[in-house]
Amino acid sequence: MADTNGTEFDIVVLGGGSGGYATALRAAQLGLSVALIESGKVGGTCLHNGCIPTKALLHAAEVADTAREGAQFGVHTQLNGIDMAGVNAYKEGVISRLYKGLQGLVKSRKVTLIEGHGRLVAQDTIEVDGQQVKGKNIVLATGSYARSLPGLEIGGRVVTSDQALHLDYVPKSVVVLGGGVIGVEFASVWKSFGADVTVVEGLPHLVPAEDEALSKALERAFRKRGIAFSVGDRFAGVTQDDNGVHVTLESGKSFDAELLLVAVGRGPRTADLGYEQQGITLDRGFVIVDEKLHTGVGNIYAAGDIVPGLQLAHRGFAQGIFVAEQIAGLNPAPIVESGIPRVTYCEPEVASVGVTEAKAKELYGADSVETLEYNLGGNGKSQILATTGFVKLVRQKDGPVVGVHMIGSRVGELIGEGQLIVNWEAYPEDVAALVHAHPTQNEALGEAHLALAGKPLHAHN
Amino acid sequence: MADTNGTEFDIVVLGGGSGGYATALRAAQLGLSVALIESGKVGGTCLHNGCIPTKALLHAAEVADTAREGAQFGVHTQLNGIDMAGVNAYKEGVISRLYKGLQGLVKSRKVTLIEGHGRLVAQDTIEVDGQQVKGKNIVLATGSYARSLPGLEIGGRVVTSDQALHLDYVPKSVVVLGGGVIGVEFASVWKSFGADVTVVEGLPHLVPAEDEALSKALERAFRKRGIAFSVGDRFAGVTQDDNGVHVTLESGKSFDAELLLVAVGRGPRTADLGYEQQGITLDRGFVIVDEKLHTGVGNIYAAGDIVPGLQLAHRGFAQGIFVAEQIAGLNPAPIVESGIPRVTYCEPEVASVGVTEAKAKELYGADSVETLEYNLGGNGKSQILATTGFVKLVRQKDGPVVGVHMIGSRVGELIGEGQLIVNWEAYPEDVAALVHAHPTQNEALGEAHLALAGKPLHAHN
Amino acid sequence: RPEPAAHAGRVLAKPPVRKLARDLGVDLGSVVPTGPGEIVTREDVLEFASRAEGRSLATY
Numbered sequence: 001m002a003d004t005n006g007t008e009f010d011i012v013v014l015g016g017g018s019g020g021y022a023t024a025l026r027a028a029q030l031g032l033s034v035a036l037i038e039s040g041k042v043g044g045t046c047l048h049n050g051c052i053p054t055k056a057l058l059h060a061a062e063v064a065d066t067a068r069e070g071a072q073f074g075v076h077t078q079l080n081g082i083d084m085a086g087v088n089a090y091k092e093g094v095i096s097r098l099y100k101g102l103q104g105l106v107k108s109r110k111v112t113l114i115e116g117h118g119r120l121v122a123q124d125t126i127e128v129d130g131q132q133v134k135g136k137n138i139v140l141a142t143g144s145y146a147r148s149l150p151g152l153e154i155g156g157r158v159v160t161s162d163q164a165l166h167l168d169y170v171p172k173s174v175v176v177l178g179g180g181v182i183g184v185e186f187a188s189v190w191k192s193f194g195a196d197v198t199v200v201e202g203l204p205h206l207v208p209a210e211d212e213a214l215s216k217a218l219e220r221a222f223r224k225r226g227i228a229f230s231v232g233d234r235f236a237g238v239t240q241d242d243n244g245v246h247v248t249l250e251s252g253k254s255f256d257a258e259l260l261l262v263a264v265g266r267g268p269r270t271a272d273l274g275y276e277q278q279g280i281t282l283d284r285g286f287v288i289v290d291e292k293l294h295t296g297v298g299n300i301y302a303a304g305d306i307v308p309g310l311q312l313a314h315r316g317f318a319q320g321i322f323v324a325e326q327i328a329g330l331n332p333a334p335i336v337e338s339g340i341p342r343v344t345y346c347e348p349e350v351a352s353v354g355v356t357e358a359k360a361k362e363l364y365g366a367d368s369v370e371t372l373e374y375n376l377g378g379n380g381k382s383q384i385l386a387t388t389g390f391v392k393l394v395r396q397k398d399g400p401v402v403g404v405h406m407i408g409s410r411v412g413e414l415i416g417e418g419q420l421i422v423n424w425e426a427y428p429e430d431v432a433a434l435v436h437a438h439p440t441q442n443e444a445l446g447e448a449h450l451a452l453a454g455k456p457l458h459a460h461n
Numbered sequence: 462m463a464d465t466n467g468t469e470f471d472i473v474v475l476g477g478g479s480g481g482y483a484t485a486l487r488a489a490q491l492g493l494s495v496a497l498i499e500s501g502k503v504g505g506t507c508l509h510n511g512c513i514p515t516k517a518l519l520h521a522a523e524v525a526d527t528a529r530e531g532a533q534f535g536v537h538t539q540l541n542g543i544d545m546a547g548v549n550a551y552k553e554g555v556i557s558r559l560y561k562g563l564q565g566l567v568k569s570r571k572v573t574l575i576e577g578h579g580r581l582v583a584q585d586t587i588e589v590d591g592q593q594v595k596g597k598n599i600v601l602a603t604g605s606y607a608r609s610l611p612g613l614e615i616g617g618r619v620v621t622s623d624q625a626l627h628l629d630y631v632p633k634s635v636v637v638l639g640g641g642v643i644g645v646e647f648a649s650v651w652k653s654f655g656a657d658v659t660v661v662e663g664l665p666h667l668v669p670a671e672d673e674a675l676s677k678a679l680e681r682a683f684r685k686r687g688i689a690f691s692v693g694d695r696f697a698g699v700t701q702d703d704n705g706v707h708v709t710l711e712s713g714k715s716f717d718a719e720l721l722l723v724a725v726g727r728g729p730r731t732a733d734l735g736y737e738q739q740g741i742t743l744d745r746g747f748v749i750v751d752e753k754l755h756t757g758v759g760n761i762y763a764a765g766d767i768v769p770g771l772q773l774a775h776r777g778f779a780q781g782i783f784v785a786e787q788i789a790g791l792n793p794a795p796i797v798e799s800g801i802p803r804v805t806y807c808e809p810e811v812a813s814v815g816v817t818e819a820k821a822k823e824l825y826g827a828d829s830v831e832t833l834e835y836n837l838g839g840n841g842k843s844q845i846l847a848t849t850g851f852v853k854l855v856r857q858k859d860g861p862v863v864g865v866h867m868i869g870s871r872v873g874e875l876i877g878e879g880q881l882i883v884n885w886e887a888y889p890e891d892v893a894a895l896v897h898a899h900p901t902q903n904e905a906l907g908e909a910h911l912a913l914a915g916k917p918l919h920a921h922n
Numbered sequence: 923r924p925e926p927a928a929h930a931g932r933v934l935a936k937p938p939v940r941k942l943a944r945d946l947g948v949d950l951g952s953v954v955p956t957g958p959g960e961i962v963t964r965e966d967v968l969e970f971a972s973r974a975e976g977r978s979l980a981t982y
């Protein structure tokens with residue numbers, strides 16, 4: 001471990017995940033001295049057990065689907081099977097290349113990386129294996145862990161994403177508990193890999209945080225793909241034996257499968273780290289902060305999944321950058337949570353930014369909201385990809401576009417454009433004035449804005 | 462044919478391709494009476510012999526590549542061959558669905574569609590099969606045809622894209638004359654389908670209209686894919702017999718192949734249509750217009766490929782919409798040609814909007830231009846897709862981003878975001894303030910802008 | 923002299939300028955547009971913000 005006795009850093013960051021390392025990298029760039037304390041691997045959940053490995057699995061799933069469905073494009077392809085060892089080697093290869101890159105960055109920016117488990121022991125001190133690391137500012141970024149339900153024990157055939165990412169076989173059948181982002185992504189992967197999949201969601205819809213139109217469309221798409229699901233019926237219990245799991249719901253319905261994936265959300269990793277002792281306010285384990293991500297205690301800030309809100313890696317990046325700039329005195333503009341883009345990488349993909357129709361009506365009044373759906377049936381490139389779906393826009397009447405919601409293969413990449421539109425408060429007319437490249441999928445965004453501006457081109461009035 | 466004797470339309474449009482039908486649809490929407498004259502099929506080159514069929518072939522090519530390369534992702538896939546009858550059926554299926562949609566639109570907007578070959582016989586009259594169609598305004602949109610070189614005759618084993626799109630077999634080997642958009646797209650398709658391909662380009666680079674960095678990167682990528690090419694050496698001649706073609710270049714180099722695709726650009730379809738007789742100025746066949754697309758003669762406008770500039774379908778749409786709005790008196794803002802996005806759909810894709818580095822230096826002075834390249838090696842999603850490439854930004858020093866240039870698999874979809882940035886004159890800081898979704902490819906655009914704004918996150922300073 | 927564009931319904935500004943104004947706490951409707959077609963430019967917003975800052979400092 002780096003010997004830091006006697007040094008006082010400008011910033012000490014606890015936790016080297018998306019939120020923590022972004023803080024450290026940006027702070028170092030701004031000329032501050034930074035210690036980054038990490039007990040596992042820099043990169044955290046996202047790189048090692050989250051975003052990256054799941055998206056590698058999803059790409060392997062896409063490859064499998066493509067080979068399965070080549071005939072419809074006139075290409076004689078064949079899927080002979082999934083080699084999970086090979087899939088895992090590919091996945092680990094991607095992680096290790098990115099990990100190497102990140103380690104290089106941390107080093108080249110002269111961040112002092114301290115390996116070990118840290119605890120907050122004073123308002124300006126983190127203790128790591130008996131060593132005191134002092135900072136003028138402290139940033140807490142200890143991230144999250146896979147939650148379970150009361151009485152639902154993880155073990156054996158009952159797994160979370162942590163174990164699911166390391167399976168060395170494709171299960172014959174799986175029950176996925178939770179129809180949120182992580183649940184539907186794994187459901188999508190396993191179905192493509194040949195498993196029988198049933199998603200169980202207690203709320204009335206899959207991806208319940210999304211605009212209802214997207215939820216319904218995803219349900220239709222899953223039905224078509226043969227992914228079974230049950231909504232609006234809560235988990236009651238599970239038993240397991242050598243043959244598999246037996247899952248029951250409150251209604252009495254039950255499902256048998258080889259495996260149960262518990263994907264019911266992620267809890268903040270804030271227990272036993274000395275946070276409360278220093279006066280930090282926790283709410284159900286989450287660290288409460290103000291608009292500037294300050295905890296209200298000393299010079300202690302927080303970033304990433306421990307802060308209530310969207311649990312997304314790029315929100316962590318944004319908060320990390322924000323905190324570093326705030327500490328450096330740059331007075332950055334606060335992050336607007338609804339302006340953060342959200343992508344669910346199942347097949348078909350779901351992507352959104354800004355507010356849902358329901359939320360917009362709540363904010364602006366039901367009469368002051370206008371929406372428009374543009375069907376991908378009119379979009380040449382989507383036809384070529386043989387995908388269906390739509391773009392749904394939400395605007396304030398006579399005002400800017402406040403929500404972009406999409407479903408369809410590959411639409412996740414269109415959210416880059418969507419986020420500029422929403423965050424820059426563009427009017428439909430601003431977008432409609434710019435002709436989109438033909439034939440692309442992003443053209444569907446253009447067409448939707450043309451239509452919302454009252455001048456649809458490839459759409460009926 | 463619709464009986465239009467005696468009617469005077471607000472607008473008569475000659476040619477029902479991208480430019481013509483966009484004019485007609487927009488004008489009808491604005492309450493104008495419109496006649497649309499088309500000798501072939503509404504949709505023109507783009508729908509029937511251009512954008513759509515080529516992109517269908519390119520998608521079939523992607524499917525083939527995916528099946529060929531599944532092992533690297535741990536998926537046992539196999540490519541057993543290309544069934545050109547199947548590929549063509551798929552392609553025709555896409556076209557016919559979109560064609561049906563377009564016909565429905567034309568009908569529902571109450572555009573009078575007149576089938577037949579038209580000629581301009583007076584400043585306000587088009588004659589079609591002896592019938593006089595009169596309009597207060599005339600819009601010429603007769604499009605383009607595949608050009609050849611002097612002395613190079615099309616026929617037999619020497620084909621243009623028109624024939625290439627209808628081949629019922631995969632050639633063993635092809636020489637592609639022309640390394641522009643159409644040439645490299647066909648080269649990419651045929652290579653993926655298993656042919657030996659050689660591209661011959663007289664200029665020093667492939668895709669010579671692009672920023673040189675993209676040209677060079679595409680050349681590297683083609684080399685890696687085993688697509689042979691020769692640049693900076695002009696075509697001298699070709700002979701053909703039962704076995705194939707024998708192509709020679711000015712240097713004396715020669716190539717043998719089963720087929721020669723001539724893709725040396727597209728000429729305006731303006732001969733023998735009465736244009737000059739009515740006083741319209743042609744330059745090498747192109748119709749000369751002012752900023753408002755007016756020909757300078759009567760109320761005659763022009764749109765699409767017959768107007769000098771980018772020969773792209775969406776430019777045709779934009780010009781069509783512009784002309785309709787201009788005639789309707791809406792006084793639309795003139796189209797900035799450099800703001801039109803450009804995508805080349807070969808593998809890897811090439812996409813750009815705004816000006817190249819060279820052009821920017823010419824416009825603003827060599828000292829007033831700053832550029833930045835962000836390598837897709839640092840982009841998680843690109844690593845997952847196993848693609849390489851980069852995003853290159855060009856900005857005016859202390860000014861807005863004036864060019865976005867990209868290469869890599871699937872980057873064509875990122876140009877939607879690129880075009881907002883360039884056309885809305887965003888500063889790197891404007892984009893850098895918005896965190897992009899992780900892990901997407903559009904994140905690379907975000908990272909590039911972060912870096913250009915002086916605050917790289919996942920990149921070295 | 924040109925009037926602020928507020929009353930004309932929608933204030934014209936390129937979208938990134940709109941966002942810049944919000945970040946700087948500038949009400950676009952109070953800015954005098956100098957761009958073509960009465961569009962509020964980036965410079966207009968920056969100039970307005972610096973004048974506003976000067977004023978608020980002066981009242982201390």
Ligand SMILES: Cc1cc2nc3c(=O)[nH]c(=O)nc-3n(C[C@H](O)[C@H](O)[C@H](O)COP(=O)(O)OP(=O)(O)OC[C@H]3O[C@@H](n4cnc5c(N)ncnc54)[C@H](O)[C@@H]3O)c2cc1C
Pocket residue numbers: 014015016017018019020021037038039040041042043044045046047049050051052054055116117118119141142143144161182269273303304305306311312313314315316898899900
């Ligand atoms: C399966 C899955 C898929 C996901 N997919 C996506 C996706 O596609 N896109 C997306 O945006 N987000 C995704 N996420 C969410 C994303 O991973 C998190 O939002 C992100 O990792 C949060 O970053 P963080 O820095 O807050 O926490 P973490 O990434 O959890 O990092 C916290 C770090 O702190 C360390 N640490 C904790 N306590 C201590 C201590 N006391 N001492 C020392 N070190 C400590 C941990 O070892 C860890 O490295 C996914 C998550 C999962 C589980």
Ligand SMILES: Cc1cc2nc3c(=O)[nH]c(=O)nc-3n(C[C@H](O)[C@H](O)[C@H](O)COP(=O)(O)OP(=O)(O)OC[C@H]3O[C@@H](n4cnc5c(N)ncnc54)[C@H](O)[C@@H]3O)c2cc1C
Pocket residue numbers: 437438439475476477478479480481482498499500501502503504505506507508510511512513515516577578579580602603604605622643730734764765766767772773774775776777
């Ligand atoms: C192989 C290929 C691939 C392409 N790929 C793309 C791409 O991916 N993206 C892109 O943006 N562009 C692409 N293009 C270019 C695009 O097709 C053209 O830019 C677009 O079609 C131009 O539209 P237009 O209306 O000017 O002409 P056209 O589409 O050529 O339409 C002209 C129409 O007028 C009709 N016509 C002509 N003369 C008469 C007459 N005297 N009387 C009656 N009717 C008449 C014709 O039958 C035709 O239907 C591609 C072109 C080719 C050849």
